[in-house]
Amino acid sequence: MEDSDNVYYDPSGRFSLSGLLIMFSVALGAGVLLGGVYGVLVYLSPVGILNLFAMCWMAWLVGKIVGRGTLLGKVRNRWLYGLGGLLAGLATIWAAWVCWAYFFSSDFGPGVLDLNPVAIWNYIVYIAENAEWRFFGFDQPVNGIPMYILWGLEASLVVGVVYVVSMLYMSDKLFCERCNCWVTERIKLPRLDPPQDESMIEAVQNRDISGILTLPAYTTGDKHIQVELLKCQKCQELYAAHVFLMARPKRKDDKAKFMPVRGAANLRLTLEEYQTLLEFKGVAPTPAPSPAV
Numbered sequence: 001m002e003d004s005d006n007v008y009y010d011p012s013g014r015f016s017l018s019g020l021l022i023m024f025s026v027a028l029g030a031g032v033l034l035g036g037v038y039g040v041l042v043y044l045s046p047v048g049i050l051n052l053f054a055m056c057w058m059a060w061l062v063g064k065i066v067g068r069g070t071l072l073g074k075v076r077n078r079w080l081y082g083l084g085g086l087l088a089g090l091a092t093i094w095a096a097w098v099c100w101a102y103f104f105s106s107d108f109g110p111g112v113l114d115l116n117p118v119a120i121w122n123y124i125v126y127i128a129e130n131a132e133w134r135f136f137g138f139d140q141p142v143n144g145i146p147m148y149i150l151w152g153l154e155a156s157l158v159v160g161v162v163y164v165v166s167m168l169y170m171s172d173k174l175f176c177e178r179c180n181c182w183v184t185e186r187i188k189l190p191r192l193d194p195p196q197d198e199s200m201i202e203a204v205q206n207r208d209i210s211g212i213l214t215l216p217a218y219t220t221g222d223k224h225i226q227v228e229l230l231k232c233q234k235c236q237e238l239y240a241a242h243v244f245l246m247a248r249p250k251r252k253d254d255k256a257k258f259m260p261v262r263g264a265a266n267l268r269l270t271l272e273e274y275q276t277l278l279e280f281k282g283v284a285p286t287p288a289p290s291p292a293v
Helices: 017-044 048-073 078-108 117-130 145-170 199-205 210-214 271-279
Strands: 185-188 223-231 239-247 259-268
Touching (some): 017 048, 078 117, 117 145, 199 239, 199 259, 223 271, 239 271
Antiparallel strands (some): 185 223, 223 239, 239 259
């Protein structure tokens, strides 16, 4: 069982060799498959802004799949699933260049399908120095250093997005070491009105949940407090909560999505604290005083 003296749940760092194999297989497989698709899309689409959206969407999807592979392999080590995200990002870039180079070279003869990273790099250097690239808004073709900068930014963005998304995906996941399973029992409590003084959020971050029990139920507005309770579905001895101040940009249609601004994730709870929050529905609003006759 995890150390109950900690304020927040912290991954144990444990893993198995079979779990690592599963995680890295899923991560690299997703990177190669979706990276290859991205390479083909870049070849087929001459519109740079569409390629940018495709790149961001693809990197986001790879990051999510890396997170799923981490869950499947039951890897509870931040360094290792961070490494999985980095390797998946690099595999994505490699596969994209392999597929793009094949189709691009097929325009001038038989397509060249070379999987060697060194050969791919030499091909990148050759076309960067010798090909002439035209961009919207520029009259003169460019090559050389501008292309290295552009492709370097592209690679950095892909690897960065894959890594960040995979880490964020795992950031609110809890694992019960006693039961050898991820915690899946989650209960979102009714929304609460935000506190007048946001120091309550700081208190919650220090494991003082008493301020939550003073809040009325949410009525309307661009901010609210969201509490989500977590409990191990097997042993029912691991309890935690996510508590966040949620906000949305002000819009006339009131359809903007609420996003977390401040709060605490994976906050450890005792059984009593869990039950108290589970039963709490918000403080009844104070009735307005009757007008004097």
